[in-house]
Amino acid sequence: MKTLEMKTLALTGNESGAEAMRQIDPEVVAAYPITPQTELMHKFAEFAADGKVATEMILVESEHSAMSACVGASAAGSRVMTATSSAGLALMWEIVYVAASNRLPIVMPVVNRALSAPINIHCDHADSMGCRDSGWIQLYSEDGQEVYDNIIQAVRIAENDGILLPVMVTFDGFIISHTMARVDVLPDKAVRKFIGERTPLHPLLDVNKPVTYGPLDLQDYYFEHKKQQAEAMRSAGAVIKAVGKEYGELSGREYGFFDEYLTSDADFIILALGSTAGTAKAAADELRSAGEKVGVLKLRVFRPFPAEELAAALAGARAIAVLDRSEGFSGIGGPVFQEVRSALYRRYQIPVSGYVYGLGGRDINVEMIASIYGDLKAGRYHEDKAAHFGVRE
């Protein structure tokens, strides 16, 4: 199939997110400011003020109310979005669970930022990783292009009748949100056609068919409902793949659970999320030209966790390093490290080395990543306890 005429723009990650939102033209958007998400909503508010979207904005008094309003509007039948970072996501936390548990399709860009304390406005993944058990699908983006592409696909994934789960599209605060880069943008019409109209199953506003949302659900049903929710999350994998393929036919950019870069014959693989995957690819390029067999696996979908496919993709490696941009405080290692290790368990005997890096926006560069490949090659693994990498002793 012929791919469409694309418009090439220079956009920051936040602008790229706003551009996707403009094309989606959600019926309701709730907004509350927090750095580094602010510009995304500034830009979108300009679209609304200029009449470029038909969206009804709810300029709430807190993120807690932002998510609460999204729950109400989504239950009512609207296509709904909001965006946040860090403390904002933490404040929403209770309702983040409610949204997923009521099976409400909501799409939320999360511009990753460290959690307090100490207060810090820069990137790490503590915010979205803190929500990893909330029942939201999570898509991590490497750059502005992926921010755009993921947000558009998220609408289709969330609203799939077999899934009906909210989706977080995350991208790194400042590193992506405030960096201008090339973004290829689809024609408005193509996006509208790709996402279609939302056809809600049991909207509150169908006043002739009254439904009760959010009843008290005790020992005799709660568990069944949780199981259904878990099954929806499991089934989401196939939908994410199908949507990623269809999006590829439309745009020439196909998406799956992860992105494999020079991994097919790699002895040593670094697994990372978000912008660091780009840095790791640059390091792999350098080492490849020096003859080292290294590769990068960039994980896009963290929830649902694609354990089987991921294990198969890593099967040929001699050792793997997993880079976590959040601590997790398990005493063992970050959340990605633990998921990857359990994905490999009894499937393949490959050493998995854990690194916690970049907290509070601490920089990571090509040399640092090259040194991790060096560790793997030398057999210096952090298997029982992840290393804190790039920190002063």
Added chain:
Amino acid sequence: MALNLKELSKKRELLSPGHRACSGCGSILAIRQVMMAVEGPVVVGFATGCMEVVTTVYPYTAWRVPYIHNAFENVAATMSGVETAYRAARKQGKISEDVKFIAFGGDGGTYDIGLQSLSGAMERGHDLLYVCYNNEAYMNTGIQRSSSTPFAAATSTCPVGDVELGKTQHSKDLTAIMAAHDIPYVAQATPHNWRDLIGKVKKALAIRGPKFINISASCFRGWRLPPHLSVDVSRLAVETCFWPLYEVENGEWKLNYKPKEKLPIAELFKLQGRFSHIFEEANRELLDQAQAFVDRKWEDLLKRTGDKVQKVLA
């Protein structure tokens, strides 16, 4: 529809019987009366609390209208989402009916944990009626103190002990706080005067924009009251001027009822076990303080409303 019992008795109730409220529950009575005032399509939202729990135990629901419960502190924000979705759908021609929106919260969910959400929703101007069913404590979790609990009342978290004698603060004047939001309609009501209550709800629902009604509703468990007195106590709250019936319409304060003879607060408190300690001779001062507070608030109100009584016309 004329507002009389004969007509009301013919009306299909939107809150169906079979819910699990205690017999003698003042709050369910208040909510039932509110729903009797509704004509046409409505969406109801609830904060977590007794009334949410007793009306929707899965797989049952007592609600014959669309209903959403989200959490404890956010019914106003949730309903602002629903109402905004409605405006979006209207704009796109996806819905043609004229739909009303009512959010309900207990005093805990309204005066305390939900105050920010309520204030935000009212300030943003959503077309939404917020009803606080005010039973003066957190009843669902076992009768803990709220900022609506009256002075000297005993609760599970401010019990009467050897040193402490119930709540040491007076209740917060939330109705005045809502009036200070300059919204088109704010009122106080209580179920013993059903005509006044239903009239207020009808009036509020006819107004576009944010509305707030604070309804005093007894809880015989929490107030330690014989259940058959739940309506009497509601009447006494008005006759003692503890819970005056008034409205604030577009900034104009109107008194809806003035007792012929203002009864002493003791008449209201003596029925309720939560106040029994203040009738002991040694604690007399507490009763005096409670009376002085009610007197001052009543005088304040009269300054705002004037002496003239204006009945609610529905």
